[in-house]
Amino acid sequence: MNRWQIGEVKITRIVEMEVAGGSKFILPAATREACLPIEWLQPHFVNAKGDLIMSVHALIVDTGDRRIIVDTCIGNDKHSRMDKFTNQLSTRYCSCGISARVY
DSSP states (O other): OEEETTTEEEEEEEEEEEEOOOOTTOOOOOHHHHHTGGGGGGGTTOOOTTTBBEEEEEEEEOSSEEEEEOOOOOSSSSOOOSSSTTTTTOSSSOOSSEEEEOO
């Protein structure tokens, strides 16, 4: 979990899934050879081998008056997905299935 403070606003990242490699279906040109020379990508976006680090996460934006959940996650129990890694996914992360909710 990462946290940032921007003025009075607090942002918290809640990770559903983070994996290295296997990004050809999203970014086919992001090969190890292409990513390794780009120094600023390491260590947060590319590992030492040059594998792209993919993160699926939600963000909680806390303004002090409101908490906004930006749920960009994949979600569990979805059938018929073409991607074998997310088809019928079952993780501990509880996705509400709503793209944004204000509390």
